[in-house]
Amino acid sequence: MFSHKPYLIAGPCSAESKEQMLEIANSFKNNDKVNMIRAGVWKPRSKPGNFEGRGEDALKWLQEVKEISGKKVCIEVATPEQIELALKYDIDAFWIGARSTVNPFTVQEIADALKGTNKPVLIKNPINPDVELWAGAIERIQRAGVKDIACIHRGFSSYDKSSIYRNKPNWAIPIELKRRYPSVPIYCDVSHICGNRTLLASMAQRALDLDLDGLMIETHPNPDAALSDAKQQITPAVLFEIIEELSIRKGIADDSVALTIGTKIEHLRQIMDSMDAEIVDLLAKRREIGEQLGDIKMENNMPIYQPERWRDIVESRTDWGTQNNFSEEFIRKVFELIHEDSIKHQMELSNEIKK
Ligand code: PEP
Numbered sequence: 217m218f219s220h221k222p223y224l225i226a227g228p229c230s231a232e233s234k235e236q237m238l239e240i241a242n243s244f245k246n247n248d249k250v251n252m253i254r255a256g257v258w259k260p261r262s263k264p265g266n267f268e269g270r271g272e273d274a275l276k277w278l279q280e281v282k283e284i285s286g287k288k289v290c291i292e293v294a295t296p297e298q299i300e301l302a303l304k305y306d307i308d309a310f311w312i313g314a315r316s317t318v319n320p321f322t323v324q325e326i327a328d329a330l331k332g333t334n335k336p337v338l339i340k341n342p343i344n345p346d347v348e349l350w351a352g353a354i355e356r357i358q359r360a361g362v363k364d365i366a367c368i369h370r371g372f373s374s375y376d377k378s379s380i381y382r383n384k385p386n387w388a389i390p391i392e393l394k395r396r397y398p399s400v401p402i403y404c405d406v407s408h409i410c411g412n413r414t415l416l417a418s419m420a421q422r423a424l425d426l427d428l429d430g431l432m433i434e435t436h437p438n439p440d441a442a443l444s445d446a447k448q449q450i451t452p453a454v455l456f457e458i459i460e461e462l463s464i465r466k467g468i469a470d471d472s473v474a475l476t477i478g479t480k481i482e483h484l485r486q487i488m489d490s491m492d493a494e495i496v497d498l499l500a501k502r503r504e505i506g507e508q509l510g511d512i513k514m515e516n517n518m519p520i521y522q523p524e525r526w527r528d529i530v531e532s533r534t535d536w537g538t539q540n541n542f543s544e545e546f547i548r549k550v551f552e553l554i555h556e557d558s559i560k561h562q563m564e565l566s567n568e569i570k571k
């Protein structure tokens with residue numbers, strides 16, 4: 217089912233009403249770029265009291281959507297009961313949501329319920345950036361005998377709210393998954409990564425440039441009035457504009473070389489980014505330890521700067537550095553900056569306490 221590239225899955229975050237779903241079906245019926253229509257029938261909401269989907273009613277609407285549009289439909293399933301109902305209404309494909317992939321018990325229950333059904337399954341990444349959990353879900357579904365499997369990269373949640381994305385792309389993870397399972401296509405759910413419709417077009421282009429195999433884009437006849445994920449949804453007309461603008465690489469000789477190099481560079485940069493983030497985190501932790509030291513020095517009337525300690529630091533760090541082929545000068549400069557910051561920070565704290 218997923219052999220076409222780029223594969224495009226579009227449709228609303230949630231099936232809200234029959235009218236909404238029929239409008240979507242009519243918008244897509246003559247568009248050959250849309251391969252499958254999505255709609256959430258049971259919605260996993262972080263907090264209770266929000267719209268949780270129309271359940272079985274929506275499954276009935278989806279039968280009409282199939283007839284009108286001539287396209288396959290897919291929904292999210294999270295329990296064996298949901299799978300049973302969806303089979304009754306002949307839903308064509310299922311996706312496993314990020315909050316389910318994270319839990320091996322849930323994935324196993326889903327896998328058991330799928331045995332013998334022959335339905336294609338799309339596996340979203342877990343909400344946390346853990347490639348093993350994602351791979352584990354693929355293996356559980358494969359072991360259930362499911363032949364048609366694709367993955368969906370929908371980004372990873374983080375406590376850090378300063379990111380412009382709702383869910384961070386962490387490209388190294390889908391790229392690693394592709395390396396491990398070259399025959400499993402990966403589609404990019406740009407809507408859940410961006411969380412905001414203004415960023416969708418560039419994210420979609422980036423996903424294709426990184427050689428992902430398709431896209432999932434949330435599409436609603438009236439996005440601002442959507443009952444879930446309103447900010448990230450777009451109208452079918454805007455979807456078609458975005459799709460028209462995408463440059464799709466065909467994999468011809470020169471292009472494929474460029475793509476491989478581009479993918480490798482992006483992969484290495486991702487790894488570097490996460491290392492730099494770790495370096496900064498470590499520096500912050502080191503500074504915290506410095507604060508504790510500063511407190512002890514204050515309480516005991518000891519000087520903050522102690523030259524013999526600095527001599528020890530320089531000696532041991534240059535030793536470690538040269539063992540790793542760094543020059544003495546480089547290591548000295550790095551630790552001068554770190555030590556200077558630590559002393560400055562301790563001084564500032566002690567001045568505040570004295571005030
Ligand atoms: C969705 O596709 O609407 C959804 C809830 O997805 P996710 O599991 O990626 O959060």
Ligand code: MN
Pocket residue numbers: 229230434444445
């Ligand atoms: Mn959604």
